[in-house]
Amino acid sequence: MGLLLLAQSIVAYYAGRFSDIFGRKILLILEGYSHAIVVLLFLFLIETWQLYVLQIIIGVLAGLEASAGMSFLGDITRKQTRGRDIGKYFMIVGIISSLTMMIGGYIVVAVGIKFIFIAMAVANIISSSLLLKIKENKLFFTANKALK
Numbered sequence: 001m002g003l004l005l006l007a008q009s010i011v012a013y014y015a016g017r018f019s020d021i022f023g024r025k026i027l028l029i030l031e032g033y034s035h036a037i038v039v040l041l042f043l044f045l046i047e048t049w050q051l052y053v054l055q056i057i058i059g060v061l062a063g064l065e066a067s068a069g070m071s072f073l074g075d076i077t078r079k080q081t082r083g084r085d086i087g088k089y090f091m092i093v094g095i096i097s098s099l100t101m102m103i104g105g106y107i108v109v110a111v112g113i114k115f116i117f118i119a120m121a122v123a124n125i126i127s128s129s130l131l132l133k134i135k136e137n138k139l140f141f142t143a144n145k146a147l148k
Contacts, residue, residue: 003052007059008066016067024072025136031064032128036121043117076134 019027038057045051070086077085104116 001055004055004059004062007056008063011060011063012067015064016071018064019068019071023136024068024075025131025134027064027068028072029128029131031061031068032124032131035061035065036124036128039117039120039124043114072136075136 015027035058038054038061041054045054073086073089074082104119107119108116
């Protein structure tokens with residue numbers, strides 16, 4: 001976990017800068033698909049060092065998601081209700097995450113641990129694909145590039 005948090009912390013700043021330049025949505029979609037692949041790689045671990053490498057990669061992806069994700073939420077919410085909307089988002093994500101962890105524990109006992117990694121990868125792909133339907137404010141990024 002220390003490696004994951006270290007990688008996440010280092011990447012967060014640069015991910016935020018890249019999201020200002022390239023747009024947040026594309027980075028979030030790439031992060032989601034990449035995360036799905038990394039989660040599946042856990043099924044093939046043989047040695048401890050491989051776990052460390054995957055944890056670092058997940059940290060990099062988490063840093064990208066944290067910076068670009070929060071910025072994206074700010075971009076797509078109205079200023080007047082931004083705090084409430086982002087709070088609602090984190091409440092929903094937190095509740096669903098806690099429920100899926102409880103269900104996941106049951107599934108691991110009933111079916112086996114490999115199923116969980118496959119389910120996580122599928123969930124990442126589906127949720128990242130849903131981003132394709134959200135409109136990103138291109139004017140913001142064009143103006144931001146012009147200012148530099």
